[in-house]
Amino acid sequence: MVSVSDGAPRRVVVAKIRMRVRPEKRLELVQAMTDLAARARRAVGCVAARFFADSEDPDSFTLVEEWRRRRDLDRHLNSDEFAVVMGTRFLLAGVAELTLDLVSHQADTNEILRRRGNGRRSRRRGRGEPRRQGRAPS
Secondary structure (H helix, E strand, O other), X not given: OOOOOOOOOOOEEEXXXXXXXXXXXXXXXXXHHHHHHHHHHOOOOEEEEEEEEOOOOOOXXXXXXXXXXXXXXXXXXXXXXXXXXXXXXXXXXXXXXXXXXXXXXXXXXXXXXXXXXXXXXXXXXXXXXXXOOOOOXX
């Protein structure tokens, strides 16, 4: 989520809330969490905030927020905006799972390609696949 354009590693605090909604309350939860993510993105210290739907379970969702510092996240957790999350508990089919992670380094696309061999694609021969013997005659 965080773009590392200057090549310097960035530390962020990532808050993830995984939740499963009661099917009849899905629309209400989606509206509340979409609004919360938009408000969080405008908060001081917020790097990113996104609300995701699970592709395999239409009633499961994850809210992911990235913060520059723990104190920025703490301020958000104590805000009126975050109180919305607490107010959505009655919409859920169970208890939401909240995790906080300190990410000390994030790699951008260039670093990933560099680690893969300067962007060259390597194709390994699969088991049972014949070796190529060169170019076929024209």
